[in-house]
Amino acid sequence: MKYCKECLYPSVSVLLNIHDDGICSGCRSHKSFLKSPDEFWKKREKKFQELLNEYKNESYYDCIVPVSGGKDSYYQTHVICKKYNLKPLLITYDGNNWLPEGEYNRNQLKNKFDIDHIMWSPSVDVLKKLNRLAFRKIGDMNWHDHCGIVTVPIIMAVKFKIPLIIWGETEWDIAGIYGPEDVVEFSNRSRHENSLRGYEWYDFIKNNEEKLTEKDFAWAKYPSDEEILSVGVRGIYIGNFFKWDGKRNAELMKEKYDWRASKKPFERTYRNFSNLDNRYSNGVSDLLKFVKFGYGRCTDHASKDIRNKHINRDKGIELVKKHDHVVSADLEHWLEYVNMSKQSFWETADKFRDPRVWTIKNKQWYKDNIWGEESAYGDVYLNDEQINEFNEKKKKLHNRKI
Numbered sequence: 001m002k003y004c005k006e007c008l009y010p011s012v013s014v015l016l017n018i019h020d021d022g023i024c025s026g027c028r029s030h031k032s033f034l035k036s037p038d039e040f041w042k043k044r045e046k047k048f049q050e051l052l053n054e055y056k057n058e059s060y061y062d063c064i065v066p067v068s069g070g071k072d073s074y075y076q077t078h079v080i081c082k083k084y085n086l087k088p089l090l091i092t093y094d095g096n097n098w099l100p101e102g103e104y105n106r107n108q109l110k111n112k113f114d115i116d117h118i119m120w121s122p123s124v125d126v127l128k129k130l131n132r133l134a135f136r137k138i139g140d141m142n143w144h145d146h147c148g149i150v151t152v153p154i155i156m157a158v159k160f161k162i163p164l165i166i167w168g169e170t171e172w173d174i175a176g177i178y179g180p181e182d183v184v185e186f187s188n189r190s191r192h193e194n195s196l197r198g199y200e201w202y203d204f205i206k207n208n209e210e211k212l213t214e215k216d217f218a219w220a221k222y223p224s225d226e227e228i229l230s231v232g233v234r235g236i237y238i239g240n241f242f243k244w245d246g247k248r249n250a251e252l253m254k255e256k257y258d259w260r261a262s263k264k265p266f267e268r269t270y271r272n273f274s275n276l277d278n279r280y281s282n283g284v285s286d287l288l289k290f291v292k293f294g295y296g297r298c299t300d301h302a303s304k305d306i307r308n309k310h311i312n313r314d315k316g317i318e319l320v321k322k323h324d325h326v327v328s329a330d331l332e333h334w335l336e337y338v339n340m341s342k343q344s345f346w347e348t349a350d351k352f353r354d355p356r357v358w359t360i361k362n363k364q365w366y367k368d369n370i371w372g373e374e375s376a377y378g379d380v381y382l383n384d385e386q387i388n389e390f391n392e393k394k395k396k397l398h399n400r401k402i
């Protein structure tokens with residue numbers, strides 16, 4: 001396995017690639033941002049103002065801001081309301097997994113800025129079914145969340161005839177797909193391929209054991225091209241116009257609006273101010289990323305903090321060693337939520353292990369690590385036939401360059 005020599009990402013990381021000099025595409029893109037002179041951001045700010053002028057509405061909402069109530073939602077709303085004096089309509093997808101501080105922040109957001117807020121909360125029974133189904137089908141119980149977050153605001157934009165949607169961070173930031181000069185807008189293609197992992201609501205109603213039907217997915221149906229064009233809906237990212245630093249945003253929002261981080265530290269990462277809208281994001285959902293690709297959220301957070309020079313790479317490696325592999329206690333919470341046994345969880349999870357990352361020895365899972373040693377990471381729950389199949393796949397991949 002290759003790792004970026006500046007941040008901590010492994011070569012199997014989705015959308016990212018490591019160049020011949022050992023530096024990944026994300027670090028390259030980030031460095032060109034850091035080198036950009038202040039002039040660059042001044043021009044961008046001007047462009048943002050020009051764009052807003054086109055959409056300013058005298059008698060109605062100026063834009064939609066999709067929010068979870070997190071530090072970035074506060075920052076987006078702060079820029080839009082306080083700096084540009086606009087009236088947004090806040091939209092939230094409610095996946096029914098809030099942490100207490102996340103729920104508090106979400107509820108306080110409309111009051112702190114004195115604005116209107118709509119929340120779309122699908123049936124909890126449907127959500128539980130979809131948690132189980134998406135876990136079994138694609139190894140990701142949070143598919144509903146990825147889908148709701150990037151679908152509900154577009155549906156609302158069409159229904160309420162509000163053409164401008166203002167998102168936060170540029171979603172491709174980690175992998176560096178685009179350079180600083182690109183001003184990329186929200187697209188259904190990126191939504192489908194990246195956020196939804198290539199699956200749509202209709203993939204979950206074909207012969208499904210949970211008996212979900214089309215009527216359960218109103219919140220997941222992306223509007224047609226005709227509907228979008230008739231309103232002229234477009235989505236821009238604030239991260240394209242203002243220098244983005246999640247850690248700095250969190251500090252600023254705490255100070256200005258009493259925004260609250262998690263009191264309880266997370267087990268799978270050292271940050272306590274990210275993803276409070278979904279208790280499994282920093283827990284069992286992320287554990288599945290480790291199970292699949294051999295790295296987790298701590299690698300994400302530490303890589304971002306290395307790029308922004310908040311920590312050095314050695315410190316990042318130390319943090320990854322401590323957190324990335326941890327089986328967090330929220331696994332028990334989730335198993336109870338969806339009524340599943342631990343045995344069944346691991347039997348399913350093991351089917352998604354990437355043979356580029358994992359090796360089976362003595363019925364234990366092994367992988368190499370960024371600190372240069374191989375370690376064992378728990379029992380294999382596959383049966384003999386599945387183990388043979390896994391080893392066959394691994395053999396085929398053996399001579400391929402990762």
Ligand SMILES: [Zn+2]
Nearest residue numbers: 004007024027
């Ligand atoms: Zn890197």
